[in-house]
Each structure stands twice: as structure tokens, then as C-alpha cells.
Amino acid sequence: MDHLLEIRNLSIELPQGRRKPPVKLVEGVDLTVRKKQNFGVVGESGCGKSITCSSIMGLLSFPLSLGQGSSIRFQQGDGREVEITGLSKAELRKLRGRDISMIFQEPMTALDPMYTIEEQICESLLFHASLSKAEMHDAALEMLRKVKIPRPEQILKDYPHHLSGGMLQRVMIAIALINNPRLLIADEPTTALDVTIQAQILDLMNELRESYDTSVIMITHDLGVIAETCEEVAVFYAGQVVEQSDVNTIFHAPAHPYTAGLLRSVLSLGGAQQELYTIQGTVPTAGNFSAGCRFADRCEHCMDICRNRAPALSEISPGHLCRCWLHADTPKEETA
Numbered sequence: 001m002d003h004l005l006e007i008r009n010l011s012i013e014l015p016q017g018r019r020k021p022p023v024k025l026v027e028g029v030d031l032t033v034r035k036k037q038n039f040g041v042v043g044e045s046g047c048g049k050s051i052t053c054s055s056i057m058g059l060l061s062f063p064l065s066l067g068q069g070s071s072i073r074f075q076q077g078d079g080r081e082v083e084i085t086g087l088s089k090a091e092l093r094k095l096r097g098r099d100i101s102m103i104f105q106e107p108m109t110a111l112d113p114m115y116t117i118e119e120q121i122c123e124s125l126l127f128h129a130s131l132s133k134a135e136m137h138d139a140a141l142e143m144l145r146k147v148k149i150p151r152p153e154q155i156l157k158d159y160p161h162h163l164s165g166g167m168l169q170r171v172m173i174a175i176a177l178i179n180n181p182r183l184l185i186a187d188e189p190t191t192a193l194d195v196t197i198q199a200q201i202l203d204l205m206n207e208l209r210e211s212y213d214t215s216v217i218m219i220t221h222d223l224g225v226i227a228e229t230c231e232e233v234a235v236f237y238a239g240q241v242v243e244q245s246d247v248n249t250i251f252h253a254p255a256h257p258y259t260a261g262l263l264r265s266v267l268s269l270g271g272a273q274q275e276l277y278t279i280q281g282t283v284p285t286a287g288n289f290s291a292g293c294r295f296a297d298r299c300e301h302c303m304d305i306c307r308n309r310a311p312a313l314s315e316i317s318p319g320h321l322c323r324c325w326l327h328a329d330t331p332k333e334e335t336a
């Protein structure tokens with residue numbers, strides 16, 4: 001089977017006390033990540049990208065929980081498929097680091113200021129492999145070389161505060177890849193870095209992907225990062241996937257007005273004479289979604305039906321999914 005990860009009907013709920021039903025922060029998300037695929041998850045702040053990916057790691061923060069019927073199936077290194085939502089805490093710990101790793105926006109907060117870089121790399125090795133101290137040292141050194149850290153012997157002895165943001169992110173990538181995971185989740189890995197360092201980190205991730213058999217889920221609000229690194233992309237809006245397709249289609253023939261708006265705002269940044277384009281309005285907060293399309297209030301193509309009935313995510317051409325009445329078999333003359 002070509003599939004590494006299959007998410008079906010994922011919902012993530014925020015409880016509202018005993019009297020009210022929980023608010024669904026994420027609803028009805030289906031995603032499939034293939035082996036060795038670079039999969040992008042893009043959308044504005046607060047649309048549910050990070051909590052969706054945290055749920056893959058079994059790391060939803062209190063008081064969030066998975067809704068009934070949510071399924072996350074993952075194929076382990078031994079070929080066995082596991083249902084992540086049914087794993088115990090101990091089984092999840094085993095899966096993390098060995099099969100699934102994550103890198104975050106702020107490497108400084110993910111690393112412990114009290115321990116050297118060598119101690120922190122070796123800690124993740126300790127947990128997953130039975131190596132001697134000398135073998136662990138060699139493995140850590142080799143990994144720092146792979147992520148192109150200069151003077152790796154010295155860096156192993158350093159503490160996190162001795163390193164720049166770009167170097168720390170390289171260390172995080174080394175830690176994430178040292179056990180050769182099948183899936184790497186990268187949550188805005190370059191957002192906190194300046195532009196030239198961003199490009200270097202993205203290049204490094206692309207290079208490493210060639211030499212590891214790892215699939216990557218790249219979470220970002222930046223379509224430029226998606227263009228640089230991904231083959232397939234899911235566009236999130238207000239807790240749902242609104243469009244999904246290969247990257248080429250998303251960039252050249254976006255179907256959902258939200259995706260088209262995101263692209264226009266990126267393109268207008270590049271044009272010297274053009275006025276900066278922004279999508280009017282803001283993302284509705286969870287619990288305040290309308291009965292119809294969640295993007296209706298901001299949409300330039302809004303029709304009557306969009307305000308009253310929620311569109312389903314449907315396949316508008318092979319491999320291209322879109323959640324929009326403009327592309328559904330419904331009368332289009334119902335313009336508001």
C-alpha cells in the first residue's frame with residue numbers, strides 16, 4: 001500500500017461545560033499522505049492546522065479531544081497499520097520519535113537550555129536505540145554533518161543559547177531525523193528565521209528528503225514555502241479542508257475563492273506597482289460558523305445558497321477536491 005497516513009472524519013472538540021455541546025474546532029477532515037510525499041497544509045492563523053497535526057502525534061493539548069468517529073491510521077516501519085486514536089500513552093510515546101517526529105517554529109523552546117546539544121541528540125537516541133556512549137557520540141556527530149552544521153565537534157559541546165536561530169533549527173532537524181522516522185511534521189519551521197536562513201533550511205529539508213524515505217507534512221501560512229517544498233497541498237479554512245490538489249493545480253487553477261484570494265495576496269506582494277491585495281474580513285471563530293459556507297461572508301462570489309447550505313468537499317476533477325457551491329451541481333443563478 002502506498003498510503004502512510006490516512007485521516008478520516010477527524011474532528012477536534014473544545015468542551016463548553018456540561019450544559020452546552022462542545023465546539024468543533026476542526027470538523028470532517030480527511031487527508032491521505034503517501035509514502036515519501038511532501039504534503040503541505042496551508043491556511044490563515046487559527047484555522048486548525050496545528051491541532052490537526054498535533055492529533056497525529058497524539059499530543060492534543062488539554063482540554064481538546066477528538067470527536068467521535070475520528071480515525072487516524074498510520075503504517076508503521078514493520079508494515080503494520082495502527083489506529084493512532086486507539087493507542088495508549090506508552091504506545092504513542094514509542095511511535096513518536098521512532099516513526100513520527102515533529103519540528104516546531106521556535107527551536108529554542110523545544111530544546112532544554114540546561115543540556116548540551118550532544119546530550120539532547122543522544123537523549124532521543126537513548127530512547128530508541130541501544131548504542132554505547134561512543135557510538136551515540138559518533139551518530140550525533142554524523143547527524144550534525146548531515147544537517148550541514150559547521151564545526152560539529154564544538155557544537156555538540158555547546159548549549160542552545162550559544163547557537164543562532166538557523167543553527168538551532170538545524171539541530172532540531174537532526175534530532176527529528178536521527179531515528180529515520182517515516183513521517184516528519186514540520187510546523188512553520190522557518191517562520192521565526194530571517195529570509196536567507198529560511199531558504200537555506202528549506203533547501204536542507206528538500207535535500208534530506210532525497211536521502212531519507214521520510215514523508216513530510218509541512219504546516220505553513222506561506223504559499224511560497226508550499227511552492228518550494230510540497231507536491232500535494234490541503235488548504236484549511238475555519239477548521240475544514242476547503243481545497244486539496246497537487247501543487248501545480250493549486251497555483252495555476254485554484255478552484256476555491258479562498259485559495260484564489262490567498263494566491264492573489266501573495267502575488268500582489270511581488271508586484272511593485274500593484275496595490276496590496278488582502279481578503280476582506282476575518283476568519284470566523286469556532287462556535288460562530290454559519291449554517292452555510294464558512295467563507296461566505298468574505299467571498300466575492302457569494303450566492304444565496306452559500307449562506308444557507310454548507311457545501312461538501314467534492315472531487316471536481318481527478319485528484320482535485322473543492323468545497324464550494326460554484327463547483328457543485330447546483331443552480332448558479334442564486335447570486336445574493
Ligand SMILES: Nc1ncnc2c1ncn2[C@@H]1O[C@H](COP(=O)(O)OP(=O)(O)OP(=O)(O)O)[C@@H](O)[C@H]1O
Pocket residue numbers: 014025043044045046047048049050051052061062063064221286
Ligand atoms: N488548548 C486549546 N484550548 C482551546 N482552544 C484551542 C487550544 N489549542 C488551539 N485552540 C484553538 O483552536 C483553533 C485552531 O488552532 P491552531 O493552532 O490549530 O490554528 P493554526 O491554523 O495552526 O494557526 P497558527 O498558524 O496561528 O498556529 C484556534 O481557534 C485556537 O484558538
